[in-house]
Amino acid sequence: xxxxxxxxxxxxxxxxxxxxxxxxGVSTSGAMDPVALAAGNxxxxxxxxxxxxxxxxxxxxxxxxAGTAFALTGADQESTLAGSTVxxxxxxxxxxxxxxxxxxPRRGARVYATFGGGIDVPRVLGSxxxxxxGGFGGLEGxxxxxxxxxxxxxxxxxxxxxxxxxxxxxxVAIAGVAPADARVLRIRVMRAGEYDLFSEAMQxxxxxxxxxxxxxxxxGGYRLTGGKLTLDAPVEMRSHGVxxxxxxxxxxxxxxxQMSDANTAGGYPKMAAVIQADxxxxxxxxxxxxxxxxxxxxxxxxxxxxxxxDYLAKLRATADLYRAL
Amino acid sequence: MSINQPNAPFVGTIEKSPxxxxxxxxxxxxxxxxxxxLVQQGRIWALADAVSAWPNVQEAVxxxxxxxxxxxxPPADIGMLNASIVELWHRVPSREADGKLIEIPxxxxxxxxxxxxxxAKRASLSERDVIRIHSEGEYTVCAVAxxxxxxxxxxxxxxxxxxxxxxxxxxxxAGSVTIGGMQTGVAVLTSPNGWNSIGWASVAxxxxxxxxxxxxxxxxxxxxxxxxxxx
Numbered sequence: 001x002x003x004x005x006x007x008x009x010x011x012x013x014x015x016x017x018x019x020x021x022x023x024x025g026v027s028t029s030g031a032m033d034p035v036a037l038a039a040g041n042x043x044x045x046x047x048x049x050x051x052x053x054x055x056x057x058x059x060x061x062x063x064x065x066a067g068t069a070f071a072l073t074g075a076d077q078e079s080t081l082a083g084s085t086v087x088x089x090x091x092x093x094x095x096x097x098x099x100x101x102x103x104x105p106r107r108g109a110r111v112y113a114t115f116g117g118g119i120d121v122p123r124v125l126g127s128x129x130x131x132x133x134g135g136f137g138g139l140e141g142x143x144x145x146x147x148x149x150x151x152x153x154x155x156x157x158x159x160x161x162x163x164x165x166x167x168x169x170x171x172v173a174i175a176g177v178a179p180a181d182a183r184v185l186r187i188r189v190m191r192a193g194e195y196d197l198f199s200e201a202m203q204x205x206x207x208x209x210x211x212x213x214x215x216x217x218x219x220g221g222y223r224l225t226g227g228k229l230t231l232d233a234p235v236e237m238r239s240h241g242v243x244x245x246x247x248x249x250x251x252x253x254x255x256x257x258q259m260s261d262a263n264t265a266g267g268y269p270k271m272a273a274v275i276q277a278d279x280x281x282x283x284x285x286x287x288x289x290x291x292x293x294x295x296x297x298x299x300x301x302x303x304x305x306x307x308x309x310d311y312l313a314k315l316r317a318t319a320d321l322y323r324a325l
Numbered sequence: 326m327s328i329n330q331p332n333a334p335f336v337g338t339i340e341k342s343p344x345x346x347x348x349x350x351x352x353x354x355x356x357x358x359x360x361x362x363l364v365q366q367g368r369i370w371a372l373a374d375a376v377s378a379w380p381n382v383q384e385a386v387x388x389x390x391x392x393x394x395x396x397x398x399p400p401a402d403i404g405m406l407n408a409s410i411v412e413l414w415h416r417v418p419s420r421e422a423d424g425k426l427i428e429i430p431x432x433x434x435x436x437x438x439x440x441x442x443x444x445a446k447r448a449s450l451s452e453r454d455v456i457r458i459h460s461e462g463e464y465t466v467c468a469v470a471x472x473x474x475x476x477x478x479x480x481x482x483x484x485x486x487x488x489x490x491x492x493x494x495x496x497x498x499a500g501s502v503t504i505g506g507m508q509t510g511v512a513v514l515t516s517p518n519g520w521n522s523i524g525w526a527s528v529a530x531x532x533x534x535x536x537x538x539x540x541x542x543x544x545x546x547x548x549x550x551x552x553x554x555x556x
Binding site: 239273275 | 346352384390468473474
């Protein structure tokens with residue numbers, strides 16, 4: 001068990017999401033940076049999909065009620081355990097009574113705290129992710145607050161062992177994903193259904209603009225500012241399913257990227273869709289930061305997942321080896 | 326349709342195919358051609374039923390005359406998948422609205438149906454007429470989307486169509502019976518809502534603990550029954 005001592009707002013229990021229930025109107029939820037969550041779980045020997053805490057407001061503090069292995073992944077932050085520094089992308093052992101304090105990130109938006117055995121709240125519709133709008137999943141369907149006691153699952157013997165090691169984060173370890181211009185995050189997208197309805201000038205603007213992620217952005221979606229994309233003739237769309245990463249353009253012209261908590265349905269023209277291999281990087285982009293879009297083909301979008309999957313597979317193999325030493 | 330129909334001499338030979346587009350590598354949207362009608366919606370239901378059983382399809386998410394396929398893995402051959410869907414579209418018979426009949430008792434008007442006077446005024450009808458027209462209709466669940474268990478109901482009498490509000494009501498109660506444009510529905514969550522509330526129903530629309538969490542499913546029919554009128 002862990003006890004939450006301080007959690008400013010919007011910090012929730014998340015796993016890799018609730019899949020297969022969109023047809024009931026249930027959005028997937030799930031970690032905004034699934035690679036970081038999976039990596040934290042791999043460090044500890046958990047399944048990739050074990051639930052952790054997604055922390056997006058700081059400082060966050062918790063106390064361990066019993067000896068527990070944990071890992072911190074995601075945004076680059078400075079944390080302390082019982083007063084000693086815990087490095088990012090590192091796993092460690094906490095003794096009963098130890099307090100973990102996680103400070104605001106230097107870079108990135110979301111920190112993932114994972115625990116050996118995973119957070120053991122009940123699965124709802126197959127997932128432990130918090131569905132805030134619906135009020136279910138996670139801890140009573142709500143954000144964490146001081147005083148909450150969060151149950152941790154028991155650890156199979158095979159995942160016990162040594163804990164005090166780390167890995168290179170994926171934006172360092174995966175070659176080729178680091179943007180040439182570090183000030184602007186390059187996000188790869190594929191064209192989507194209504195791309196061709198926009199004039200060539202609007203299409204060009206979409207690719208050339210450095211879009212700012214506005215302050216009115218959250219787990220539901222990122223609103224972008226920096227330009228307006230308008231159609232020569234308005235198009236009436238019927239309500240249809242959408243997935244995280246879709247870039248929709250409402251009549252006012254400023255695009256919105258749907259994220260983990262997005263509604264299951266949309267009805268605005270779809271310009272593009274962020275590829276799976278870059279969604280986790282977008283999940284770490286903070287409001288106020290700049291992004292720009294590059295086009296990739298379907299084949300290249302599929303191929304782009306290979307380095308991500310390789311990274312996670314190697315990380316797991318290395319972590320298994322270290323724990324056994 | 327018959328090819329003898331004078332206005333549509335080539336129907337059957339050049340029937341349009343659905344528009345198929347990708348949303349990234351894990352989702353594909355299939356949109357029925359033409360105007361909205363229940364026949365096209367029924368073909369979407371039938372298509373969704375069929376493709377749900379295909380390997381690699383995690384689920385088929387029904388919308389308004391469209392369906393989004395969500396994949397477990399990026400499909401290996403998009404061209405072949407497109408062709409299979411088009412072929413199926415032309416072959417599959419439209420499904421009737423053959424689901425269950427859901428009867429929903431409504432307390433019309435009153436504190437929770439606070440937009441009833443505005444709906445009546447806009448329709449140039451009395452409040453009692455709005456209630457009568459709404460409760461006499463039979464509605465079809467086209468899709469479940471937007472909120473957990475929220476059914477998109479087709480069949481609202483045009484006399485009581487009512488545009489959505491430009492400023493949403495901040496805390497509309499779950500169970501509110503609402504009109505938004507040409508649709509009616511039952512709010513599932515207490516939340517900001519731009520539709521117009523004309524009453525309230527105490528029916529549990531969604532239970533996340535159930536394997537089948539949504540009371541309404543595509544193809545179901547819905548009737549609203551007057552439980553009480555509070556004017």
